[in-house]
Amino acid sequence: MFYVRGNKADYDEWAAMGNTGWSYEEVLEYFKKSENFSEPLTKENKKYHSKEGYLNVQKIEAAHPFEDVIIKAATEVGIKHLNDINGANQMGITRSYSTIKEGKRHSTARAFLSPIKDRSNLHVIKNGFVSKILFHPKSNKVSGILIQKDGKEIVVHAKKEVVISAGSINTPHLLLLSGIGPKEHLESFNIEVKADLPVGENLQDHVFFPTYFSTPTEHKFNTLPAITTAFSEYILTNEGIYSDVNPHRIIAFVNSSDPNAVSPEVQCHYLVLPPKIANLIDILGLHNLSEEVKNKFEEINENNSVIVVYDVLLKPKSKGKIMLKSTDPREYPLIYADYFKDPDDLNVLIRNAKKYILTLENTETFKQFGLKLNWLDIEACRGLDKGSDEFLACIAKEMTFSLYHPVGTAKMGPDGDKTAVVDPELRVRKIKGLRVIDASVMPSIVRGNTNAPTIMIAEKGADYLKKFWLKEHSE
Numbered sequence: 110m111f112y113v114r115g116n117k118a119d120y121d122e123w124a125a126m127g128n129t130g131w132s133y134e135e136v137l138e139y140f141k142k143s144e145n146f147s148e149p150l151t152k153e154n155k156k157y158h159s160k161e162g163y164l165n166v167q168k169i170e171a172a173h174p175f176e177d178v179i180i181k182a183a184t185e186v187g188i189k190h191l192n193d194i195n196g197a198n199q200m201g202i203t204r205s206y207s208t209i210k211e212g213k214r215h216s217t218a219r220a221f222l223s224p225i226k227d228r229s230n231l232h233v234i235k236n237g238f239v240s241k242i243l244f245h246p247k248s249n250k251v252s253g254i255l256i257q258k259d260g261k262e263i264v265v266h267a268k269k270e271v272v273i274s275a276g277s278i279n280t281p282h283l284l285l286l287s288g289i290g291p292k293e294h295l296e297s298f299n300i301e302v303k304a305d306l307p308v309g310e311n312l313q314d315h316v317f318f319p320t321y322f323s324t325p326t327e328h329k330f331n332t333l334p335a336i337t338t339a340f341s342e343y344i345l346t347n348e349g350i351y352s353d354v355n356p357h358r359i360i361a362f363v364n365s366s367d368p369n370a371v372s373p374e375v376q377c378h379y380l381v382l383p384p385k386i387a388n389l390i391d392i393l394g395l396h397n398l399s400e401e402v403k404n405k406f407e408e409i410n411e412n413n414s415v416i417v418v419y420d421v422l423l424k425p426k427s428k429g430k431i432m433l434k435s436t437d438p439r440e441y442p443l444i445y446a447d448y449f450k451d452p453d454d455l456n457v458l459i460r461n462a463k464k465y466i467l468t469l470e471n472t473e474t475f476k477q478f479g480l481k482l483n484w485l486d487i488e489a490c491r492g493l494d495k496g497s498d499e500f501l502a503c504i505a506k507e508m509t510f511s512l513y514h515p516v517g518t519a520k521m522g523p524d525g526d527k528t529a530v531v532d533p534e535l536r537v538r539k540i541k542g543l544r545v546i547d548a549s550v551m552p553s554i555v556r557g558n559t560n561a562p563t564i565m566i567a568e569k570g571a572d573y574l575k576k577f578w579l580k581e582h583s584e
């Protein structure tokens with residue numbers, strides 16, 4: 110997974126909203142706490158990096174020659190080449206850091222849970238489904254949780270408190286099912302209201318649309334000999350393309366409204382896809398795009414290498430929400446993403462695409478490799494002048510993707526913030542003995558991928574727990 114921390118301004122904004130303890134300087138220590146940085150620590154980078162943590166953070170070196178082509182072309186359109194996206198400056202293009210160890214994804218489970226799995230005070234229930242938060246009778250004090258497993262219900266009692274970390278969709282779902290949420294909404298399902306709070310509101314996500322550049326290429330990547338060679342290389346050395354856990358390593362942060370800006374409006378992701386990859390992985394189908402889009406992409410990819418550039422909106426003004434569909438915990442909640450509800454969001458994407466993405470076609474570097482802009486010929490956008498604002502808006506609406514970064518649905522905020530679900534120490538308001546520690550507490554979305562910030566929130570949340578239970582309430 111990409112390891113990107115976002116922008117300093119993200120956390121300073123959280124602190125400015127009244128969230129004491131969450132400014133950039135304060136959260137930096139918590140990013141460092143979990144990091145095992147693969148590069149040497151130097152005078153310049155040691156402010157930002159550490160080798161003491163559980164989580165391996167490293168760069169994968171070039172897996173495809175086109176990656177250097179992309180970086181060179183990007184500098185031609187005015188994007189600076191940057192080494193460390195998590196250091197002093199976030200603006201520019203770079204090969205990203207990822208969470209990888211010995212050629213395998215270093216997930217949070219592998220990094221943080223595996224080393225402590227034998228602790229006598231740690232019990233992990235696998236494949237358990239939490240269906241409800243339980244309360245002491247006639248009170249708003251949490252007593253435990255209800256788990257469904259193998260057709261049985263298990264009650265887990267909490268002596269101290271319960272921490273919910275079910276993510277930005279399922280945390281609000283569980284809170285709503287348990288009577289914590291907007292009063293009217295809960296009452297419409299006859300759920301007893303434990304706390305009237307704006308759970309599920311404030312949903313923010315990173316929405317994007319893709320652009321394709323293609324060049325004719327002989328297809329040898331997915332032939333049997335190529336697959337066998339790559340597979341053997343991986344088994345024997347843990348290296349090669351199969352050790353590459355990410356198809357898109359190159360990312361850029363840009364701001365077309367101000368060339369000197371220190372915080373970006375848009376993140377570009379650059380993917381290099383060999384010919385016929387569409388036959389191997391139904392990328393577009395996985396994202397729920399139409400048959401038409403899928404077929405058009407397959408046509409382009411048939412005999413061409415394709416560079417896909419994502420134009421990702423980092424600070425959307427549009428906000429969505431999560432609501433209950435039913436009181437059955439197994440029924441998915443309703444997700445109203447509301448992408449592009451605020452027209453400014455489309456405008457920012459279009460402006461940045463025109464300045465930093467479409468212009469790649471005219472660079473000497475792309476010309477040298479015969480890389481041409483190749484719009485999918487989608488019926489809805491046919492007849493519009495290609496490259497015009499109207500056309501780009503149409504493409505963005507027809508080919509809307511999520512980068513899967515939902516946040517904010519159990520928003521953190523200070524006393525008096527009517528939009529907040531948890532306080533700055535992540536305790537659920539109006540409830541005793543319940544915290545939320547996951548991406549849902551972010552008051553506003555960060556300008557970067559959300560995994561590293563969520564891990565930082567977890568580190569900080571763990572310290573709040575320790576501070577409270579070890580010092581103030583030691584038994």
Ligand SMILES: Cc1cc2nc3c(=O)[nH]c(=O)nc-3n(C[C@H](O)[C@H](O)[C@H](O)COP(=O)(O)OP(=O)(O)OC[C@H]3O[C@@H](n4cnc5c(N)ncnc54)[C@H](O)[C@@H]3O)c2cc1C
Nearest residue numbers: 110111238239274275276279513547548558559560561563
């Ligand atoms: C396909 C994909 C790719 C991504 N790639 C990147 C990337 O490269 N870099 C990056 O920074 N971010 C990436 N993200 C985003 C990143 O994964 C999230 O921001 C991050 O995982 C959020 O962490 P979380 O703890 O809030 O939620 P989650 O990681 O979703 O964890 C919630 C956990 O709770 C469990 N759960 C939920 N409900 C229940 C229940 N009722 N009972 C029991 N368990 C439950 C879930 O199974 C899950 O294990 C990606 C997301 C997706 C979907």
